[in-house]
Amino acid sequence: MRRVIIEAIQAREIINGRGIPAVEVEVITNNNLCGLASSPSGTSTSAHEAVDIRDGGQRFMGKGVQKAVQNIREHIAPRIIGMDVTDQQGIDHSLIELDGTPNKSNLGGNTLTAVSLAVAKAAALSLKVPLYEYLGGAKDFRLPVLCPNMISGSITAGNQLDFEDYLIVPFGFNEMREAIRAGVEVFHTLHQMLVNKFGPIPQVTALAPPLRSTIEALDIIQTAIRDAGYEGKVGLGIDAASGLFYNERKGTYKLKQGDLTKDDLIAYYEDLTRTYPIIFLEDGLHEDDFEGFAELTKKLNCLVVGDDLFATNRERILRGIKHHAGNAVLFKVNQAGTVSEALKAAEIAHNNNYTIISSVRSGETDDSGQADLAVAVGAKLMKVGAPIRGEMVTKYNRLLRVEEELGEYADFWGKYF
Secondary structure, eight states, rough: OOOOOOEEEEEEEEEETOOOOEEEEEEETTSOOOOEEEEEBSSSSSSSSOOOOOOOSSSSGGGGGGGHHIIIIIIIHHHHTSSSOOOOOHHHHHHHHHSSTTTTTTHHHHHHHHHHHHHHHHHHHHSSSSSHHHHHHHHHHOOOHHHHHHHHOOTTTTSSSSSSSSEEEEEEEEEEEHHHHHHHHHHHHHHHHHHHHHSOOOOOOOOOOOOHHHHHHHHHHHHHHHHHTTTTTEEEEEEOOOOGGGTTTTTTEEETTEOOOHHHHHHHHHHHHHSSSSSEEEOOTTTHHHHHHHHHHOSSSSEESSSTTTTHHHHHHHHHHTTOOEEEEOOHHHHHHHHHHHHHHHHHHTTTTOOEEEEEOOOOOSOOOOOOHHHTOOOOOEEETTSSHHHHHHHHHHHHEEEEEEGGGEEEEGOOO
């Protein structure tokens, strides 16, 4: 087979779903194919993930990415133009070597992620296979259970709820399209209930109502599930994002009921998981408490997910495995910085019986590539925003197309819950 060579790279500044600049890259090959990709960004981020490069200054409130775009044009393009586009590991290794820092702070995690994803897309096009097959290999694919965010809380939503995200897990279905339908119907049922109770509701990556407690939030979501006709088929998920309410100086967690010790907080989570059908709890403790996560994993009968804890980082996942901390890993390609590093992190998690949960970021673009990545790594769940914003809905719709494309070979993780 004739080698497909990277012939040109174009980069530009675009706008993500939060109105914040993002990096977009085109990788153009010598057979006139173009891989187009962009990098998302998060609001709540781990200290251990690849960092974005921003311009600072007045323009775009300091959030511009012209410096990142310049890095691609001046440093990355000359390095990888002429390389075989299917040599993902070789190209990613060149990007990592060129950056030369453990957290991608030289060229920028947003820079490297956009380039690495664009290379993967161009390679998939050159081989005439879907992105999920190119990255995941020829195998039987199971589609993840999409977990729409229902209610946003904490300081990121500006209301009085303790936790960042309250999600649903529509697991009790044989096909993805039926699970997506259930998620959408529950969301609209919940939205109408909240409007009837409070009037117009602000929206972040989900609804941001003026609720006062986690109990109140979970109760009203449960009611919406029941009213939509899906009781027993839809569970709950919580992203506590405990780093937002952890007091490092005191070693305590500040919730509405007061300052809690780690043991108090774990006991609170135990009560919640006994009372509600919670499928997963994410970032229940602060991001460096591996021992605490191990204790949490022993005591909770649900998936204990590390996001900030692991940061899609192979070394931190290996450390978590050693401590038996958590039993599920959140997968975000831009936390790792390159596709190869993210895939390796997922492989380590899978080989050690950790559940992989793919996730979007709050600052998503209209790039649907993360949906393909979720399928490629065998993610059982995929966290997505509510089905109300274009950059989130593009992931729903891409997975619907993948299910149709796979046809009779489509399998769905929901059948195995």
